Amino acid sequence: xxxxxxxxxxxxxxxxxxxxxxxxxxxxxxxxxxxxxxxxxxxxxxxxxxxxxxxxxxxxxxxxxxxxxxxxxxxxxxxxxxxxxxxxxxxxxxxxxxxxxxxxxxxxxxxxxxxxxxxxxxxxxxxxxxxxxxxxxxxxxxxxxxxxxxxxxxxxxxxxxxxxxxxxxxxxxxxxxxxxxxxxxxxxxxxxxxxxxxxxxxxxxxxxxxxxxxxxxxxxxxxxxxxxxxxxxxxxxxxxxxxxxxxxxxxxxxxxxxxxxxxxxxxxxxxxxxxxxxxxxxxxxxxxxxxxxxxxxxxxxxxxxxxxxxxxx
Numbered sequence: 223x224x225x226x227x228x229x230x231x232x233x234x235x236x237x238x239x240x241x242x243x244x245x246x247x248x249x250x251x252x253x254x255x256x257x258x259x260x261x262x263x264x265x266x267x268x269x270x271x272x273x274x275x276x277x278x279x280x281x282x283x284x285x286x287x288x289x290x291x292x293x294x295x296x297x298x299x300x301x302x303x304x305x306x307x308x309x310x311x312x313x314x315x316x317x318x319x320x321x322x323x324x325x326x327x328x329x330x331x332x333x334x335x336x337x338x339x340x341x342x343x344x345x346x347x348x349x350x351x352x353x354x355x356x357x358x359x360x361x362x363x364x365x366x367x368x369x370x371x372x373x374x375x376x377x378x379x380x381x382x383x384x385x386x387x388x389x390x391x392x393x394x395x396x397x398x399x400x401x402x403x404x405x406x407x408x409x410x411x412x413x414x415x416x417x418x419x420x421x422x423x424x425x426x427x428x429x430x431x432x433x434x435x436x437x438x439x440x441x442x443x444x445x446x447x448x449x450x451x452x453x454x455x456x457x458x459x460x461x462x463x464x465x466x467x468x469x470x471x472x473x474x475x476x477x478x479x480x481x482x483x484x485x486x487x488x489x490x491x492x493x494x495x496x497x498x499x500x501x502x503x504x505x506x507x508x509x510x511x512x513x514x515x516x517x518x519x520x521x522x523x524x525x526x527x528x529x530x531x532x533x534x535x
Contacts, residue, residue: 223435224258225256225258226256226257226261226275227259229278230259230261230275231442231446234446235445238281238312239273239312241313242271242273243446245319251266251323252264252265252270253345255362256442259274259275260272260274264337264341265326266326266338267336267338268326268330270322271285272284281307282303283307285303289322289325289326291325291329292321295321298318299322302314303315336400336405336470339399339401340373342511343511343513344363346510346511347512347513348360350512352510353449354381354452355381356381356512356513356514357378357514358376358395358513360375361375361376361439361443362374362435362439363375367428368422369419370415370418370419370422373397373398374396374398375395375397375436376395376397377394377395378392378394378515379392391458391459392456393464394429394458394464395464396419396464397504398415398467400470402470402472403472404478406469406479406482407482411482412467413485413486413489416492416495417489419495420491420499424498436458437455437457441454462500463500464500464502465500465502466503467502467504469504474528483521500520501520502519503518504517505518505519
């Protein structure tokens with residue numbers, strides 16, 4: 223199960239790692255995600271620092287050197303990061319953070335930006351000034367499993383007063399992020415994701431495990447102060463989850479989305495998928511990435527609003 227130890231949490235809050243958590247909270251371009259016995263800190267969707275707990279009070283720091291093409295910077299980081307990382311390693315990372323960001327900016331300038339947009343979704347709904355007004359909080363990202371990888375897993379927690387005061391029987395949502403129409407097709411397109419999600423949901427224990435894990439991760443984020451003014455999750459609803467598509471920069475003049483949605487509903491396993499999840503599509507709230515109930519609509523309504531002809535089965 224994903225999660226970190228109580229000692230790890232305390233070191234992030236007030237101990238040897240507190241400078242890192244303070245920087246993440248103060249820096250709107252960074253986000254911290256909880257893994258199994260380690261944390262990843264992301265910048266523009268890329269891993270800018272991993273902190274792994276090796277033993278009580280002993281942590282290993284690492285970054286993805288694929289983003290670092292400056293050899294002198296790479297040598298400095300490699301010399302100070304390792305299994306015996308300590309307070310000086312944290313200071314090195316903080317001092318070199320602008321340089322690391324610069325290297326990553328150059329990398330993302332010529333590579334796919336899907337994770338860049340994915341991080342915007344997390345920041346808007348978890349940390350931004352509008353976070354407490356949206357109807358979803360992001361529990362986790364990049365969740366690998368035997369049926370593929372889930373871009374985002376969220377809790378649907380409506381922002382109205384009575385709903386926000388209630389922390390039990392909350393909705394579970396899986397979110398797939400697609401950047402531009404070329405991402406809709408092929409092996410990792412909509413058809414593949416629907417099929418993979420259907421296979422995952424066919425085992426009820428998978429969903430039960432996800433509910434338990436997301437509750438644990440979310441509550442640890444609350445403990446770390448990463449979700450301001452928010453309650454801990456008491457429980458998830460046993461209702462079927464939502465499967466939400468976020469289609470960044472879809473070109474309405476192109477037919478790819480209509481064609482792929484037509485193929486989705488013609489899948490032989492689509493009826494079984496619908497019995498296990500509610501397929502929805504997120505619409506932009508006046509160009510933002512906040513997720514509001516009014517703009518997260520079922521696929522049938524989306525089709526009626528956006529296409530001149532209905533899909534046929």
